[in-house]
Amino acid sequence: MAKLILASQSPRRRELLTTLGIDFTALATDIDESVLSGETPNRYVDRLALVKAQAGLALLDRPADCWVLGSDTSVVIDGQILGKPTSKEHFQTMMRLLSGRTHQVLTGIALVSVGDSYRALVTTDVSFMALSEPQISAYWHSGEPLDKAGGYGIQGLGGVFVTKIAGSYSSVVGLPLHETALLLGKARFSLYQGLMPI
Numbered sequence: 589m590a591k592l593i594l595a596s597q598s599p600r601r602r603e604l605l606t607t608l609g610i611d612f613t614a615l616a617t618d619i620d621e622s623v624l625s626g627e628t629p630n631r632y633v634d635r636l637a638l639v640k641a642q643a644g645l646a647l648l649d650r651p652a653d654c655w656v657l658g659s660d661t662s663v664v665i666d667g668q669i670l671g672k673p674t675s676k677e678h679f680q681t682m683m684r685l686l687s688g689r690t691h692q693v694l695t696g697i698a699l700v701s702v703g704d705s706y707r708a709l710v711t712t713d714v715s716f717m718a719l720s721e722p723q724i725s726a727y728w729h730s731g732e733p734l735d736k737a738g739g740y741g742i743q744g745l746g747g748v749f750v751t752k753i754a755g756s757y758s759s760v761v762g763l764p765l766h767e768t769a770l771l772l773g774k775a776r777f778s779l780y781q782g783l784m785p786i
């Protein structure tokens with residue numbers, strides 16, 4: 589039986605993958621997350637998921653026995669990719685953009701082995717209430733925004749700002765469970781007692 593490796597340092601991704609009940613090992617990869625010139629948001633998250641998985645595969649002693657899962661989540665508004673905030677000012681700019689509007693959360697996932705790869709891209713619409721400057725400032729001081737794409741966590745205090753979501757909640761948190769299960773099925777991993785046909 590092949591081994592499953594999660595190439596991610598995100599605690600949310602580890603938690604979400606754990607819920608599928610398949611044994612896996614997590615390892616951290618360090619990759620360049622810069623957007624290429626002219627790259628669309630869809631291509632960007634798809635490429636980064638693949639690069640993370642490939643970087644994970646390259647770290648393994650016995651890659652031939654393994655499948656590596658990589659994932660990338662980005663927030664997109666007006667065609668602009670919002671990554672993680674690098675400062676309070678950067679965070680405020682993001683919140684002002686998201687305030688009172690609907691944006692997209694894109695998550696790319698890639699499952700790679702030495703000879704094969706499967707990929708999926710999931711888009712979810714998330715609507716925010718209109719935010720005041722004091723609200724934005726209070727949220728920054730919670731400490732939650734720093735390690736999250738778009739500067740918010742729907743699963744935490746950031747969920748207070750979300751008025752509507754259309755799509756996959758787990759994808760917004762970092763790993764779309766349905767699509768991940770489909771990819772794992774293609775790689776012949778069996779989920780809990782036939783939960784998902786393979």
Ligand SMILES: Cc1cn([C@H]2C[C@H](O)[C@@H](COP(=O)(O)OP(=O)(O)OP(=O)(O)O)O2)c(=O)[nH]c1=O
Nearest residue numbers: 596597598660661736737740741742760761762
């Ligand atoms: C929008 C949103 C993002 N996020 C998180 C998911 C991802 O962890 C993070 C986006 O950054 P990513 O670069 O996708 O992931 P990461 O750096 O945390 O982990 P790794 O690359 O090692 O896998 O933002 C939430 O937790 N909740 C949310 O509502």
